[in-house]
Amino acid sequence: xxxxxxxxxxxxxxxxxxxxxxxxxxxxxxxxxxxxxxxxxxxxxxxxxxxxxxxxxxxxxxxxxxxxxxxxxxxxxxxxxxxxxxxxxxxxxxxxxxxxxxxxxxxxxxxxxxxxxxxxxxxxxxxxxxxxxxxxxxxxxxxxxxxxxxxxxxxxxxxxxxxxxxxxxxxxxxxxxxxxxxxxxxxxxxxxxxxxxxxxxxxxxxxxxxxxxxxxxxxxxxxxxxxxxxxxxxxxxxxxxxxxxxxxxxxxxxxxxxxxxxxxxx
Amino acid sequence: xxxxxxxxxxxxxxxxxxxxxxxxxxxxxxxxxxxxxxxxxxxxxxxxxxxxxxxxxxxxxxxxxxxxxxxxxxxxxxxxxxxxxxxxxxxxxxxxxxxxxxxxxxxxxxxxxxxxxxxxxxxxxxxxxxxxxxxxxxxxxxxxxxxxxxxxxxxxxxxxxxxxxxxxxxxxxxxxxxxxxxxxxxxxxxxxxxxxxxxxxxxxxxxxxxxxxxxxxxxxxxxxxxxxxxxxxxxxxxxxxxxxxxxxxxxxxxxxxxxxxxxxxxxxxxxxxxxxxxxxxxxxxxxxxxxx
Amino acid sequence: xxxxxxxxxxxxxxxxxxxxxxxxxxxxxxxxxxxxxxxxxxxxxxxxxxxxxxxxxxxxxxxxxxxxxxxxxxxxxxxxxxxxxxxxxxxxxxxxxxxxxxxxxxxxxxxxxxxxxxxxxxxxxxxxxxxxxxxxxxxxxxxxxxxxxxxxxxxxxxxxxxxxxxxxxxxxxxxxxxxxxxxxxxxxxxxxxxxxxxxxxxxxxxxxxxxxxxxxxxxxxxxxxxxxxxxxxxxxxxxxxxxxxxxxxxxxxxxxxxxxxxxxxx
Numbered sequence: 007x008x009x010x011x012x013x014x015x016x017x018x019x020x021x022x023x024x025x026x027x028x029x030x031x032x033x034x035x036x037x038x039x040x041x042x043x044x045x046x047x048x049x050x051x052x053x054x055x056x057x058x059x060x061x062x063x064x065x066x067x068x069x070x071x072x073x074x075x076x077x078x079x080x081x082x083x084x085x086x087x088x089x090x091x092x093x094x095x096x097x098x099x100x101x102x103x104x105x106x107x108x109x110x111x112x113x114x115x116x117x118x119x120x121x122x123x124x125x126x127x128x129x130x131x132x133x134x135x136x137x138x139x140x141x142x143x144x145x146x147x148x149x150x151x152x153x154x155x156x157x158x159x160x161x162x163x164x165x166x167x168x169x170x171x172x173x174x175x176x177x178x179x180x181x182x183x184x185x186x187x188x189x190x191x192x193x194x195x196x197x198x199x200x201x202x203x204x205x206x207x208x209x210x211x212x213x214x215x216x217x218x219x220x221x222x223x224x225x226x227x228x229x230x231x232x233x234x235x236x237x238x239x240x241x242x243x244x245x246x247x248x249x250x251x252x253x254x255x256x257x258x259x260x261x262x263x264x265x266x267x268x269x270x271x272x
Numbered sequence: 273x274x275x276x277x278x279x280x281x282x283x284x285x286x287x288x289x290x291x292x293x294x295x296x297x298x299x300x301x302x303x304x305x306x307x308x309x310x311x312x313x314x315x316x317x318x319x320x321x322x323x324x325x326x327x328x329x330x331x332x333x334x335x336x337x338x339x340x341x342x343x344x345x346x347x348x349x350x351x352x353x354x355x356x357x358x359x360x361x362x363x364x365x366x367x368x369x370x371x372x373x374x375x376x377x378x379x380x381x382x383x384x385x386x387x388x389x390x391x392x393x394x395x396x397x398x399x400x401x402x403x404x405x406x407x408x409x410x411x412x413x414x415x416x417x418x419x420x421x422x423x424x425x426x427x428x429x430x431x432x433x434x435x436x437x438x439x440x441x442x443x444x445x446x447x448x449x450x451x452x453x454x455x456x457x458x459x460x461x462x463x464x465x466x467x468x469x470x471x472x473x474x475x476x477x478x479x480x481x482x483x484x485x486x487x488x489x490x491x492x493x494x495x496x497x498x499x500x501x502x503x504x505x506x507x508x509x510x511x512x513x514x515x516x517x518x519x520x521x522x523x524x525x526x527x528x529x530x531x532x533x534x535x536x537x538x539x540x541x542x543x544x545x546x547x548x549x550x551x552x553x554x555x556x557x558x559x560x561x562x563x564x
Numbered sequence: 565x566x567x568x569x570x571x572x573x574x575x576x577x578x579x580x581x582x583x584x585x586x587x588x589x590x591x592x593x594x595x596x597x598x599x600x601x602x603x604x605x606x607x608x609x610x611x612x613x614x615x616x617x618x619x620x621x622x623x624x625x626x627x628x629x630x631x632x633x634x635x636x637x638x639x640x641x642x643x644x645x646x647x648x649x650x651x652x653x654x655x656x657x658x659x660x661x662x663x664x665x666x667x668x669x670x671x672x673x674x675x676x677x678x679x680x681x682x683x684x685x686x687x688x689x690x691x692x693x694x695x696x697x698x699x700x701x702x703x704x705x706x707x708x709x710x711x712x713x714x715x716x717x718x719x720x721x722x723x724x725x726x727x728x729x730x731x732x733x734x735x736x737x738x739x740x741x742x743x744x745x746x747x748x749x750x751x752x753x754x755x756x757x758x759x760x761x762x763x764x765x766x767x768x769x770x771x772x773x774x775x776x777x778x779x780x781x782x783x784x785x786x787x788x789x790x791x792x793x794x795x796x797x798x799x800x801x802x803x804x805x806x807x808x809x810x811x812x813x814x815x816x817x818x819x820x821x822x823x824x825x826x827x828x829x830x
Contacts, residue, residue, distance in 0.1 A: 055741055057737070057740065057741055080743075081743040081744070081745065082743065083743070084740070084741055084742060084743035085742065085743030086743075087741070087743075088742070089738065089741040089742070091734065091737075091738060093734060095734040095735050095737060095738035096735060096738075097735045097752070097753065097756045097757060098757070099756045099757055099759075099760070100756045104752075104756075107752075108735075108738065108739050108742060108744070108752050108753070109742050111739060111742055111743070111744030111745075111748045111749065111752060112742055112743030112744050112745075116745055116747055116748050119744070119748040119751065119752065120747060120748055120751045133285060137283065137285075140283070142283045142284075142285055142286070143283055143284075143286055145285065145286050146286055146288065146289050161738075164738070164742070165742075168742055168743070304647055305647060305648075305651055307644070308643070308644035308645075308647040308648045308651075309644075309648060311640065311641070311644040312641075312644050312645065312648060312705050312706065312709060313705075313706070314648070314706070314709075318706065325700055325701055326697075326700055326701075329696075329699075329700040351601075352601060352602070354598075355597075355598035355599075355601045355602050356602055358594070358595065358598045359595070359598050359599055359602050359604060362595065397812060397815075399775070399778065399779050401691075401779045401782060402778070402779070402808070405782075405796055406617070406801070407612075409615075409617045409799070410608070410611065410612055410615045410617055411605070411608055414603060415601065415602040415603055416602055416603045416604065416605055416608065418602075419602045419604070420608065420612075485688075485689040486689070488689050488692065489689045489690075489691040489692065492691060492695065492782065492783070493782060496602065499691075499692075502692060502695060503695065506695060506696065506699045509699065514696070514699075518688060518692060518696075521687075521688060521689075521692070522684060522687040522688055525687040525688070526683070526684075526687045529687070
C-alpha cells in the first residue's frame with residue numbers, strides 16, 4: 007500500500023518536477039501514468055524508492071516512510087521494489103544470468119556478491135524469474151546479443167528476482183517496436199495478476215494505456231490532473247493532461263519512432 | 273514469439289558453460305607471478321620490514337628543512353628545471369610542426385612521410401634520460417644537455433601527436449583554397465593550420481607539464497635542474513632537506529599543471545572567461561576534486 | 565542591383581587586445597631569459613654530429629652482450645621486477661580509481677582525499693620516488709620493484725579513473741534501485757563494463773615498466789638498468805648500445821603480443 011502525501015520535488019537546478027502530489031495506491035493495483043515529457047512521470051516513480059529525494063511531503067511504502075529516510079531504510083525499501091527502465095540498464099558485457107542476479111544483491115552478504123559466490127537459492131530465484139518471462143534458454147547468452155524485447159525481459163526478470171511487492175516501470179516500452187511493446191505490457195499485466203505485485207507503469211501512448219491499464223494517473227507540469235478509471239477518459243481529460251486536443255498520432259504507437267529520452271529531469 | 277510461458281510445457285534449462293578455459297589463462301599468469309616473487313626474494317619478512325623502514329625515513333623527513341635548502345640555492349635550481357623544460361618544449365614544438373606536416377598522409381607522399389614517421393617512433397622510444405647521458409659528453413654537464421635531451425625527445429612525441437591531429441581534420445578548407453587557385457603552402461596555412469592549432473598548442477602545453485618533471489629528473493645525472501640537489505641531500509641522508517626539495521618541486525609542478533590546464537581549457541573552448549573567480553575555482557576543482 | 569554608394573558602415577577591424585599583446589611580450593622576454601639561463605648554444609646542433617663520441621658506440625661487442633651475467637640474468641631480474649610491480653601497482657590502483665571517480669566514489673571525503681593524494685604523488689617525478697626508495701630501502705631489485713609499483717599505480721589511476729568517469733551509469737542505477745549496498749552495486753554494475761579497459765591498461769603498463777627499468781638503473785634499482793649504469797660510468801657506450809638493442813627488441817616483441825591481446829579484449 008503506497009501513500010503519497012503532498013509530495014513536491016524540486017531539482018537542484020530549480021526545476022519543480024512534482025508539486026503537491028497526493029496519491030493512494032492499494033496492494034495489487036495496476037496503475038498507468040501518462041503525461042508529456044518533463045511532466046514528472048519519471049520523478050514520481052523515482053521518488054517512491056528514493057532514487058530522487060523528495061523536497062517535501064511524505065511517502066509511505068508498506069508503512070515505511072521514504073522521505074528523508076536513512077540509507078539502510080532506503081535499501082530495504084528498494085530491495086522490495088523492482089524497477090524496469092526504458093533503456094533496460096543491463097550490463098551489456100556479461101551474461102543474462104549475471105544481470106538477473108543483480109536483483110539478488112540486496113539479499114546476499116556483500117562479500118558473496120563481490121566474489122561471485124552466489125548461494126544456490128539465489129541462483130534458483132534468478133532461474134525461476136527467467137522461466138517466468140520465458141527466456142530461460144538465453145541464460146548464458148551475453149546481454150548485448152539479445153534483441154530489445156528480450157533485453158527488457160531480462161530487466162523484468164531482474165526485478166522479479168527481487169521477489170518484490172512493488173514494481174515500477176519507467177517507460178518500459180518506449181525503445182521497443184509496437185509488437186514487442188504489447189508483449190512486454192502483457193508480461194507486466196500477467197505478473198500483476200498472477201503474483202499480485204502492485205505495478206506502476208509510465209507510458210507515452212494512450213492506446214497502450216487503454217489496452218493494459220485499469221487506473222490512469224495523468225501528470226502535467228508536475229501536477230496531478232487526473233486520477234481515475236481508464237474507461238472514464240475522454241477528450242476533456244486528454245486536454246487536461248496534454249494541454250491540447252487529441253490527435254490520431256497520440257493514440258497509435260504504430261506511427262511514431264520510439265522515444266529516446268533518458269528521463270533526467272522528469 | 274512467446275509471451276509468458278505457461279508452466280504446462282516448461283522450457284529446459286541450458287547447461288552452465290564450462291569454465292575450464294579460464295584456468296588455461298590464469299595458470300600461466302599465476303606461475304609468472306610466483307616465479308617473479310621468488311626471483312626477487314620477496315619473503316614475508318622483507319615485505320613486513322619495508323613499511324617500517326619507510327616509516328622511520330618519513331619521520332626523519334618532517335619537519336622539512338626549507339631554510340637550509342633555500343640557502344643552498346635550491347629555488348634557483350627549480351627555476352632552472354622550468355627553464356630547461358620551457359626551452360626544450362619550444363625546440364620540440366617548432367621542430368616537430370613542419371615535420372608533422374610532412375608525416376601526415378593527407379599532406380605528403382609516402383616516400384617522405386614514412387621515414388619521418390619512423391624517425392618520430394625512434395626518437396620517442398629513447399627516454400630523455402638516455403639522450404642526456406649521450407649528450408653530456410658532447411655538450412658538457414649542465415642545463416644545455418638537459419634542454420637538448422628534452423627538446424629532441426619532444427620532437428618525437430609532439431611530432432606524432434601533431435601528425436595525428438593533422439590527419440584528423442576536415443578536408444573542406446583545403447579544397448576551398450585549392451579551388452580559388454591557392455598553392456599547396458596556402459592550403460596548409462589557411463586550410464589546415466587554423467583547424468589544428470588549438471589542439472596542437474594544447475599538446476605543447478601538456479608536453480611542457482610532462483617536461484618539467486623530466487627536467488627535474490635530468491638533474492640527477494648532472495644535466496641541470498633540481499635533481500642534483502635531491503641526489504646530494506639524499507647522499508648525505510639529509511632527509512629534512514630532501515623532503516624540502518620534494519615539497520618545493522611538488523608545489524612548482526602543481527602550479528604549472530594548474531595554470532597550463534586552465535590555459536589549455538581556454539584554448540580548446542575558445543571562450544573568453546574574464547571572471548577571475550571562476551578560473552580559480554576551476555583550477556581548484558581540478559586539483560582537489562571538490563566541486564562547489 | 566549593386567548600389568556602389570555604400571550607405572552602411574564598413575565594420576572596423578577589431579583591434580588586437582592590448583592584453584594579448586602584453587602577454588605575448590612577457591612570454592617572449594621569459595623565453596629569452598630562459599634561453600640565456602640554460603646556455604642556449606646553437607652551435608651544438610651541428611657539433612653534435614661531428615663529435616668523436618659517436619665512435620664510442622661502435623662496434624658493438626656482441627660477445628660481451630650475449631653473456632649470461634651481462635644480459636641474460638639482469639633481463640630476468642628486470643622481467644621479474646616488471647611483473648611484480650605491474651601486479652601490485654595495478655591491484656592497488658583498482659580501488660583507488662573507484663574512489664577517485666565521481667561515478668563510483670562512496671562518499672565525498674574519500675573522493676577528496678584520494679584525488680588530492682594522487683595529485684600530489686603525480687606531481688613528483690617517478691625517479692625522485694625511486695631515488696628516495698633506494699636511499700630508504702637500499703640498492704637493488706626490491707627498491708626497483710617498489711619504485712615501479714608506485715609508477716604503475718600512478719599511471720593506472722590516471723588512465724583508469726578517466727575510464728570509470730566515462731562509464732555508462734545506467735546499470736549502476738539499476739543495481740542501486742534493487743537495494744544493493746555501494747560496493748556490490750559498483751562491482752555488479754560498473755566493473756564488468758570497465759574491466760576490459762583495466763586489463764588493457766595493465767598490459768600497457770607492463771610494457772612501460774620494462775622500458776622504465778632501463779632508466780631506473782640510473783638510481784641503482786636493479787635489473788638491466790644497473791648494468792647500463794655501470795657501463796655508463798666506464799663510458800662503454802658500445803656495450804650500452806648493444807644492451808639497448810636487445811631490450812628494445814624484447815619490448816617490441818612484448819608490444820606485439822600486448823597489442824594483439826588488447827584487441828581481443830575489446
